[in-house]
Amino acid sequence: MTTTRTADPTAEPGAPSTTTQASLYQQLRAHLAVLRLYDAAEHLPAVLDAAIAEGLSMTAALERLLAVEVDATEARRLAGRLRFACLPTPATLAEFDYDAAPGVDRALIDELATCRYLESATNILLIGPPGTGKTHLAIGLVRSAAEAGYRTYFTTAADLAARCHRAAIEGRWATTMRFYAGPTLLAIDELGYLALPAEAAAAIFQVVSQRYLKTSIVLTSNRGVGAWGEILGDTTVAAAMLDRLLHRSVVLNLDGDSYRLRAHQARNETLRKTTTGTRKPLS
Incomplete structure (x- = not known):
C-alpha cells in the first residue's frame, strides 16, 4: 500500500x-x-x-x-x-539646481562625481557668495565618495579649529592630526564665514600639510583666495596653505542669487497670490 x-x-x-x-x-x-x-x-x-x-x-x-x-x-x-562622514544634510549632486547656478559646469561636476580626482589627491575649492550652492556641492561630493567606498569626513572651518584647540590643551594634538589625515576626502566648509581665533590658522595649515599630495580636500569659502590672509590673520600661513591646496586643484567660482533668498521670494510670491485670490472685494 x-x-x-x-x-x-x-x-x-x-x-x-x-x-x-x-x-x-x-x-x-x-x-x-x-x-x-x-x-x-x-x-x-x-x-x-x-x-x-x-x-x-x-x-x-x-x-x-x-x-x-x-x-x-x-x-x-x-x-x-x-x-562617520557627519553630513549635515542629505543633499546629493543629482539634486543640484544648475539653472540657479549657470556658471557651474555640469560636465565638470559629473566628472568629479566619478571620484577619479581622489586617485591623484586633487583638491576642490568652491568659492562664492553665500547661498550659491557651495555647501550643497561639497556634501554631494562627500556623499558620492562614500558611496564609492571611500572614507570621508565633513566639518566646518570653525569646528575644525575648535577641535584642534581643545586637542592642544588636552595633549591630543598628534591624535587629532591623525584623525584629520585619515579620510580619503575631507570637506572643510564655511572658511571665512566666522571670525577664527588666532591659533586657527596654524591648525588648518597643519591639517592641509598632513594631507598634501596624499589625500583630497574639498574646501568652501565665501571669500576669494586673495582674502584668505585676512581670514586667517596671517598672510604667510595663508600663502603657504594656498600653495599646497592649489598645487593639484579644481577651483569652482560660484555666483548668482542666494538659494535661500530665491526660496524666500518664491514663498512670498505664492503667499501674495493666495492672499489676493482669496480676498473678498469691498461692498
Whole structure:
C-alpha cells in the first residue's frame, strides 16, 4: 500500500519535505548562522523556492544566496561610512539646481562625481557668495565618495579649529592630526564665514600639510583666495596653505542669487497670490 505524503501547511516556505532534507536544511541554516551570514539565512527559503521554480543550478542558487548577503553587507558598510562622514544634510549632486547656478559646469561636476580626482589627491575649492550652492556641492561630493567606498569626513572651518584647540590643551594634538589625515576626502566648509581665533590658522595649515599630495580636500569659502590672509590673520600661513591646496586643484567660482533668498521670494510670491485670490472685494 502506498502512502501519499501531504505537505505540512505550517512548514516554512522553501523548507524541504523529507526528514533527510529537513536535517540538511537545518544544518545549512546553522552553518550560515555560525558564519554570521544572517541575511543569507533569512532569505534561504525564498532562494530555495526560486531554485525549484526556475530550475536553477546549484551554482546559480548559491550565487543568488550569497548575492543577498553581499548586498546587505555593502549596505551596512555604506551606512557606516555615511555616519562617520557627519553630513549635515542629505543633499546629493543629482539634486543640484544648475539653472540657479549657470556658471557651474555640469560636465565638470559629473566628472568629479566619478571620484577619479581622489586617485591623484586633487583638491576642490568652491568659492562664492553665500547661498550659491557651495555647501550643497561639497556634501554631494562627500556623499558620492562614500558611496564609492571611500572614507570621508565633513566639518566646518570653525569646528575644525575648535577641535584642534581643545586637542592642544588636552595633549591630543598628534591624535587629532591623525584623525584629520585619515579620510580619503575631507570637506572643510564655511572658511571665512566666522571670525577664527588666532591659533586657527596654524591648525588648518597643519591639517592641509598632513594631507598634501596624499589625500583630497574639498574646501568652501565665501571669500576669494586673495582674502584668505585676512581670514586667517596671517598672510604667510595663508600663502603657504594656498600653495599646497592649489598645487593639484579644481577651483569652482560660484555666483548668482542666494538659494535661500530665491526660496524666500518664491514663498512670498505664492503667499501674495493666495492672499489676493482669496480676498473678498469691498461692498
